[in-house]
Amino acid sequence: MTAAPRSDAWEKVTGRACYAVDAALPNMAHAAVVRSERAHARIVGIDRAEAEAAPGVIAVVTAEDLGDLGRRFGHIVPDHAILAEGKVRYFGEPVTVVVAETPHQAADAAELVWVDYDDLPALTDAATALASDVLIHEQSYVEPGQKFLDVAPAASTDNVAHRNELAWGDAEAALAAAATVVETTTTFPLVYGYAMETYNALADWQPGSLHVVSTAQHPLMVRRELARMFSLPLAAVRVEVPYIGGGYGSKSYTKLEPLAAAASWVAGRPVKVTTDVEAAMYTTRADGALVTVRTGFDSGGRIVARDIDIRFDTGAYADNSPLVLTKSINRSFGPYRMPNLRVRGVAAYTNTSPASSYRGFGAPQAALAGELNMDMAAEELGIDPVELRRRNLLAPGDTLIEGKRPLDADLVADLDAVAAALEQHAAEPTPGTLRGRAVAVTASDAGASPISTAQVRMHADGSVTLLVSSTEMGQGSRTALAQIAARELCVPIEAVAVGQSDTRFTPFEWTTGASRTTTVVGLAVQAACADLWDNLRDRAAESAGVPVDEVRVSDGLIHVPLAARGESGSGADTVSGLTPAEVIRQWFGADAGEVVGVGVVRRDGATAVLPPFWEIGAVGVEVSVDEATGEVTVEHLVTVGDVGYAVNPDLVKGQDLGAATQGLGIALWEEMVYDGEQLTNPNLVEYRVPRLRDAPRRVTSVLAERGDGAGPYGATGAGEGALNPVPAAVAAAVGRAVGIWPTELPLTPPRVWSLLQQAQQFLGGG
Amino acid sequence: MAVLPELGLVRSADLDEALAAVGYDHAPYAGGTELVPAMGLGLRRPVAIVDLKRVEALKGIEVDAEGGTVTIGAAVTHRRLSDHPDVQEHLPTLAAAASRVGNARVRSTGTVGGNLCFAEPRSDLGCVLLALGATAEVRSAGGARFLRIDELIVGAFETSLTENEILVSVTVPFEPPGMSYWKLQSYERPTLGVALVVTAEQWEVTVGAATERPTRAVLAAGDTAGLADFVDGLELSDDMTGPPDYKRSVLRAHLERALGTTR
Numbered sequence A: 001m002t003a004a005p006r007s008d009a010w011e012k013v014t015g016r017a018c019y020a021v022d023a024a025l026p027n028m029a030h031a032a033v034v035r036s037e038r039a040h041a042r043i044v045g046i047d048r049a050e051a052e053a054a055p056g057v058i059a060v061v062t063a064e065d066l067g068d069l070g071r072r073f074g075h076i077v078p079d080h081a082i083l084a085e086g087k088v089r090y091f092g093e094p095v096t097v098v099v100a101e102t103p104h105q106a107a108d109a110a111e112l113v114w115v116d117y118d119d120l121p122a123l124t125d126a127a128t129a130l131a132s133d134v135l136i137h138e139q140s141y142v143e144p145g146q147k148f149l150d151v152a153p154a155a156s157t158d159n160v161a162h163r164n165e166l167a168w169g170d171a172e173a174a175l176a177a178a179a180t181v182v183e184t185t186t187t188f189p190l191v192y193g194y195a196m197e198t199y200n201a202l203a204d205w206q207p208g209s210l211h212v213v214s215t216a217q218h219p220l221m222v223r224r225e226l227a228r229m230f231s232l233p234l235a236a237v238r239v240e241v242p243y244i245g246g247g248y249g250s251k252s253y254t255k256l257e258p259l260a261a262a263a264s265w266v267a268g269r270p271v272k273v274t275t276d277v278e279a280a281m282y283t284t285r286a287d288g289a290l291v292t293v294r295t296g297f298d299s300g301g302r303i304v305a306r307d308i309d310i311r312f313d314t315g316a317y318a319d320n321s322p323l324v325l326t327k328s329i330n331r332s333f334g335p336y337r338m339p340n341l342r343v344r345g346v347a348a349y350t351n352t353s354p355a356s357s358y359r360g361f362g363a364p365q366a367a368l369a370g371e372l373n374m375d376m377a378a379e380e381l382g383i384d385p386v387e388l389r390r391r392n393l394l395a396p397g398d399t400l401i402e403g404k405r406p407l408d409a410d411l412v413a414d415l416d417a418v419a420a421a422l423e424q425h426a427a428e429p430t431p432g433t434l435r436g437r438a439v440a441v442t443a444s445d446a447g448a449s450p451i452s453t454a455q456v457r458m459h460a461d462g463s464v465t466l467l468v469s470s471t472e473m474g475q476g477s478r479t480a481l482a483q484i485a486a487r488e489l490c491v492p493i494e495a496v497a498v499g500q501s502d503t504r505f506t507p508f509e510w511t512t513g514a515s516r517t518t519t520v521v522g523l524a525v526q527a528a529c530a531d532l533w534d535n536l537r538d539r540a541a542e543s544a545g546v547p548v549d550e551v552r553v554s555d556g557l558i559h560v561p562l563a564a565r566g567e568s569g570s571g572a573d574t575v576s577g578l579t580p581a582e583v584i585r586q587w588f589g590a591d592a593g594e595v596v597g598v599g600v601v602r603r604d605g606a607t608a609v610l611p612p613f614w615e616i617g618a619v620g621v622e623v624s625v626d627e628a629t630g631e632v633t634v635e636h637l638v639t640v641g642d643v644g645y646a647v648n649p650d651l652v653k654g655q656d657l658g659a660a661t662q663g664l665g666i667a668l669w670e671e672m673v674y675d676g677e678q679l680t681n682p683n684l685v686e687y688r689v690p691r692l693r694d695a696p697r698r699v700t701s702v703l704a705e706r707g708d709g710a711g712p713y714g715a716t717g718a719g720e721g722a723l724n725p726v727p728a729a730v731a732a733a734v735g736r737a738v739g740i741w742p743t744e745l746p747l748t749p750p751r752v753w754s755l756l757q758q759a760q761q762f763l764g765g766g
Numbered sequence B: 001m002a003v004l005p006e007l008g009l010v011r012s013a014d015l016d017e018a019l020a021a022v023g024y025d026h027a028p029y030a031g032g033t034e035l036v037p038a039m040g041l042g043l044r045r046p047v048a049i050v051d052l053k054r055v056e057a058l059k060g061i062e063v064d065a066e067g068g069t070v071t072i073g074a075a076v077t078h079r080r081l082s083d084h085p086d087v088q089e090h091l092p093t094l095a096a097a098a099s100r101v102g103n104a105r106v107r108s109t110g111t112v113g114g115n116l117c118f119a120e121p122r123s124d125l126g127c128v129l130l131a132l133g134a135t136a137e138v139r140s141a142g143g144a145r146f147l148r149i150d151e152l153i154v155g156a157f158e159t160s161l162t163e164n165e166i167l168v169s170v171t172v173p174f175e176p177p178g179m180s181y182w183k184l185q186s187y188e189r190p191t192l193g194v195a196l197v198v199t200a201e202q203w204e205v206t207v208g209a210a211t212e213r214p215t216r217a218v219l220a221a222g223d224t225a226g227l228a229d230f231v232d233g234l235e236l237s238d239d240m241t242g243p244p245d246y247k248r249s250v251l252r253a254h255l256e257r258a259l260g261t262t263r
């Protein structure tokens, strides 16, 4: 559309933008969280007398103080204790919260809380947890076949948090009959969705109401859980979300809010809880995964079947991982024609930081094995890897999964664009280095539930306030949504103000995730604008005293027959175009008033069939590997943003580059390392996120705009797509460079060096 | 940790005041790039910190043309060190190493003294300064001592300073011909640093970052067996940046390249 500048640029560049960490309320107290120093242990006792006597302390809160509050949360599996009760399940779990007048007093007093533990065996990886008789949770919510949202707990018999499968045809038989079967197993690391802002929440409980300001990506989901825990009507719970300093899925669903709210409930004061990076890493991470893919091909290189096993390390609490697992399954077999399929997934509880949503939502984990498998197959079949994919990719309109939306993208065209760009800049290795190139493609069922509401309020001067509960976490959604409103209402973008989400004032929104905002919320904004025009037309007709059907709207004006307005003489086809502002002022009879339009999206019309859209990832990388040090340099990154229509091309490219860079982080650097019970690298010096110097030497960012999406002007979403295939592409490119296919990420220098050693032994030996 | 414990700050105007103030629970502090995180983690718990940043006597960079040395104050930042024309002229390898320390924030606040006195093994300056044969001037209220770098840094996070002493400066002989410094830095801090002084007669090899403290060998040029013994004998760290085998292999490859030897 246009290259509209970001509406939040000034505030953010000048440091005036407000985040949850900046929020304050009169009489506010501060919390320090006492976190578990064991991965798995019974709590024998908590001695808080010393802390209670410390200066400035208002309350020292443990699980036993929570009275008749709902003690547990979890929108899928209500397994997550606000404060550990009876036992702790991971190192870093909140056990006690100290509320004091100042952050210093709270932090000092927190050191005076003595927790006595009785150790239990710590199951810190999925294989150990699944094989163990020791149970992390006493209750189980896993009952295959039932919708997990309605499942009542049974007694646990194992450490399975969730199981799911997807199958059609007869994969076993097809694999047995296949000309070639290629098997790939990969390990996807535990990663942290590093955002500049950590988790923060301020809560103010008062009799009959709860007010929370937090970093929640999905304020309405948090409201629902808080209302249940505090036995309050939805309307009595107000969740405000100012700017969020980065989310990447890590801030989806409920995190710190119950802790802050419970502390406020006990202390009788507004309470603020903040986290540092270490606490944030112990709040949520992405699911680690061990994935095995077996693919059968016929003699022409066409896929006859895939059999896939996915095992997640989900950590101590389920959070959103059951859904991530289900999505990972849907996203695991690639956008390929698949006559026979079997995918089985299991999410294991472990005594580690709880996993949840993370950009890509199960797709990067599965694609690592699935797409690397295509490269291994290409080698084995002697077919070019791009050509092998071309032979198997689905065409526009094809079905990926029965009953779901047909493919709304041209994957072969996207892949060809990637391959052409890679080819164009391909270079020879310099002495002492090796080079490799690879492509990867993914398709994700994105958009989540198409439930969204938008409200546009047009003021007496024709300017507009747009209200949505979609959260702005850096992606630029307020700008893109304002652009849509401005275009629909024929006003300049400067005339559109977009407020922050605040459940007391802004209308219902399902979530801000699954790359859905431009598509789904954009449709709601369009509908609200259409409703506004209808209302303006009604008002104009009423003011003019003509039937509504004689009033027309075009080019941003409301055309009213002149005759009817009392200006006699000319024929009935003489009309006068009124601006919306004129209509509003005329109707109210003053320079005042406003007209409102409301738009709703649900499973109907353009979004009747799920998913609302398929989010495409199509990338290519060329890497060079230093033979002596194992250091990997990304020489060229190619992304294709297949977004149907780019409402704001710069923002789409920003999403693609950001997502791909996060993917490079996983591929090359990022890993939460557990050494025994706790993380060895809970800080940003040792948990290494990509830095400017790690940026690819060359970036080619292509936008594919074929108008084939269900969103406004044919748009679909961006945000996750460019991450999903990147770890796989890098693994394949490094594999091609060194001559051994990697099985484990991240490809840190020592790991690549050891691949080089293996390759040398392999060559030397045979 | 988000919140530091409350602590006192002594802001001394001159060296004598600072020397009078430092003690077992009064830690000297310059850029704070090491001390502040260490306090955040509860590894250091001083009652007060004694600010050295404002002590003029610790901030000089002075050339003694006759003696052929540069004296660098302990409170000089990496950034000033790397940008200073005299350092660039007489100690180009040191200037270049300082310009590649950590990140911009660390370079503009972190100091030479803080680097040496924290004795974090994964450091560049210790290695380069040992290779250059620098002398450290250490003072207490009672007087001064002069130490070689390997007398100052005695182990990982361990110096020979007493609680009452402050490192005042390092005096560094002008860089000899044939000097180079190379490092592998995949993470925030160096994984391995190698300073070489190569002449027709002699190979001086100093290895840092992967060793507990910078370690130096002086070999006759061409003594590949001696070099191999030195490399094989180094105790290399095992951490997130890689196992000892990896570091030794990278070290060997670098030495082969730099010295023109082959296996």
Ligand SMILES: Cc1cc2nc3c(=O)[nH]c(=O)nc-3n(C[C@H](O)[C@H](O)[C@H](O)COP(=O)(O)OP(=O)(O)OC[C@H]3O[C@@H](n4cnc5c(N)ncnc54)[C@H](O)[C@@H]3O)c2cc1C
Residues within 6 Å of the ligand: A685, B027, B028, B029, B030, B031, B032, B033, B034, B035, B036, B052, B074, B075, B100, B101, B102, B103, B106, B109, B110, B111, B112, B113, B114, B115, B117, B118, B120, B122, B123, B124, B125, B161, B165, B166, B167, B168, B185, B188, B189, B190
């Ligand atoms: C992210 C990161 C990356 C880094 N990367 C590198 C790198 O690439 N290469 C490298 O060499 N280093 C690196 N460092 C270390 C950096 O060089 C040091 O942090 C810095 O120089 C320390 O100086 P400071 O003034 O900040 O020390 P401070 O933190 O102020 O002090 C450190 C210690 O020294 C003591 N101290 C300070 N000055 C004196 C003095 N004059 N006399 C006696 N005791 C004193 C203090 O009491 C304290 O114990 C890195 C550090 C960080 C945090």
